[in-house]
Amino acid sequence: MQEFDHIQSLWQSHSVEVKISSEEMLAQSKKEVAGIRAKSRLNIIGMVASFATLVLLLLFAEFESWTTLAGLSIIVIVVAIYTFILYQDHKLIAQNDITEHPNAFLNKLKAYQLNKYTIYNKLYWVYMAALSVGVIFYFYEKLDYLSAIMQVVLVLFTIVWMILCATVFRKAYLKGEKERIDLLIEKFERISAQFQESH
Amino acid sequence: MENKEKLFKEIFDTNSKKIFHLCYGYTGDEDSANDLLQETFLKVWQNLDKFRNKSLISTWIYRIAVNTCLTYLRSEKRQAKDELTDNIIENRPEEFSEKNEQVALLYKSIAKLEENDRLIITMVLDELPYHEIAEISGISEGNLRVRIHRIKSKLTELYNQHARI
Numbered sequence: 001m002q003e004f005d006h007i008q009s010l011w012q013s014h015s016v017e018v019k020i021s022s023e024e025m026l027a028q029s030k031k032e033v034a035g036i037r038a039k040s041r042l043n044i045i046g047m048v049a050s051f052a053t054l055v056l057l058l059l060f061a062e063f064e065s066w067t068t069l070a071g072l073s074i075i076v077i078v079v080a081i082y083t084f085i086l087y088q089d090h091k092l093i094a095q096n097d098i099t100e101h102p103n104a105f106l107n108k109l110k111a112y113q114l115n116k117y118t119i120y121n122k123l124y125w126v127y128m129a130a131l132s133v134g135v136i137f138y139f140y141e142k143l144d145y146l147s148a149i150m151q152v153v154l155v156l157f158t159i160v161w162m163i164l165c166a167t168v169f170r171k172a173y174l175k176g177e178k179e180r181i182d183l184l185i186e187k188f189e190r191i192s193a194q195f196q197e198s199h
Numbered sequence: 200m201e202n203k204e205k206l207f208k209e210i211f212d213t214n215s216k217k218i219f220h221l222c223y224g225y226t227g228d229e230d231s232a233n234d235l236l237q238e239t240f241l242k243v244w245q246n247l248d249k250f251r252n253k254s255l256i257s258t259w260i261y262r263i264a265v266n267t268c269l270t271y272l273r274s275e276k277r278q279a280k281d282e283l284t285d286n287i288i289e290n291r292p293e294e295f296s297e298k299n300e301q302v303a304l305l306y307k308s309i310a311k312l313e314e315n316d317r318l319i320i321t322m323v324l325d326e327l328p329y330h331e332i333a334e335i336s337g338i339s340e341g342n343l344r345v346r347i348h349r350i351k352s353k354l355t356e357l358y359n360q361h362a363r364i
Contacts, residue, residue, distance in 0.1 A: 004351045007305060007358055011324040014302045016220045018236065022204075022211035029241050102245050191238055194266045195246050 026099050032184060033098050033105075039177075040090045047083040054079060063141055071137025078130040085123065089115040098188065106188045113181045120174050128166055135162075207244055214257055215240065217325055218264045224321035225268045225314075227306045235271055239264040254334060261327070261335045265318050301362075308357035316350045323347055 020028070058072045092112040096105040135158060143151045215236060222235035242263050250259055309317055315336070322332045329347070333340040 004355050007355060008324050010298075010301055010305050011224075011321075013298070014305075016216065016223055016232075018215045018219045020233070020237070022208045022215075022240070025211070025237055025240055026244060028237065099241065099244060187238070190267075190270055191242055191245070193270070194242060194263065195249065 029099055030097070033093065033109075036177075036180060036184070037090075037093055040086070040093065044083060044086050044090055047079060047086060051076065051079045051083060065141035067137045067140040068142060071134045071140070074130060074134035074137065078127060078134060082119075082123075082127050085119060089119060102188060102192050106185065106192060109181065109185055109188070113178070113185065116177060116181075117174070120170055124166070124170060128162065132162065203247060207240075207247065210243065210247075210256060210260070211240055214260050217257075218260060220325060221261070221264055221318065221321045222268060224306065224309055224324070225317050227310050231271075235264070235267055238271065239267045242267065255331070258331050258334055261322070261331075265335055268318060269314060304358060304361045308354055308361055311357050312350065312353065316346075316353070319343075319347065320350045320354055323351070 054072060054076045058069075058076055061072075063069060089112055092108045092115070093105075096108055098105045139155065139158075143154065146154065218239055219232055219236045222232035222239070223229065226232050226235065239260065243260055250256060309320065312320065319332060319336055322335065327335075329343060330340055332347075333343045336343070338346065
C-alpha cells in the first residue's frame, strides 16, 4: 500500500526531456506551412515548364495545317491562364508568417483552401474542355503522319490519360490537399481561439 | 524582434520542462505532449506582447498550457488513454525496470482521472503553490483544497489498485 508521498517522489524522479529548442519549435511551426507552399510552388513550376515546352513547339515545330497552329495556341493559352490562376492562389500563402500574424495567415489559408476547391472543380472542367478542343485540333494534322495503329494508340492514350487526370488523380490530389490544410486550419484556429476568447 | 526572440528563448528554457511534464502527465504520450508543448509555446510567442505583469509569467504559461491540453484532446479525438500510457512501457523495453514500471503505473493511474483533475494533480505533483494552481485553473483556493484532497485520495487508490494487478 503506497501513500501519496511515494507517488509524488515517483513523479519527481521521472525526469522528462524536452528535445526541442525554442528556435526549432518556431521553425517546426513554419515547416508545416512550408510543405503546402512547396507543393503549390512545384505545381506552378510544372505548369510553367509545360507552358515553355508548348511555346517552343509552337515556335519551332513544323506544321502545315492551320488546325495544328490553332490547337497548340489554344493549349498554350489555356495552360497560361491556369498557371496564372494557380499563381494568384499561391500568393495567398506565399508571404504571411504564421508565427507572426496568426489570424491574417489563417484567413488567407482559408481563402487558399476555398480557391483550390474552385480551381480543381468548376475551373478544372473548363480547363479540360478547352484542352480537349486544343488536342483535337492538334491531332487533326499530326495523326496523318502516323500509321493507323499508332493513331489509335495515341488517341486512346490521350483519352485515358485525360480521364485519369480528371477523375483519379484530381480527386486524390484534392482529398490529400484538403485533409492537410483542414488539419492546419484546425490547429491554427485552436491556437488563436484562446486569445480571441479572452481579448 | 531580436529582443522578443531573446525573451522568448529565456521563457522557453525556464518553463518548457515543467510544461512538457504537465502535458506528458495529461496525455501519457510523448508525441502528443510534444505537440501540446509546441502549441502552448506558439501561443506564448504570438501573444507575448499581450502579457501584462498582473501575474507571474509561469502562471500565464501554465494557464495557456491547461487550456491547450483541454481543447487539444477534444478536437483531436485522441485514442483512449489506456492505449497511450501502455506505450510508455511497450516503447522502451530496454529501459524496463521496477521503477519504470511504477512510473508507467502512475501515468496509467493519472489517465484514469477526469481531464481537469489530471491537470490539477500534475501541478500538485510539481509542487506549484495552491494559490497559483487556483489562479491557473480558475477555482477558488478553498474549493481547490477540497478538490485536491479528493484527487489525491483517488489517485492513491487507483495507483494501489493498478499495483496489485
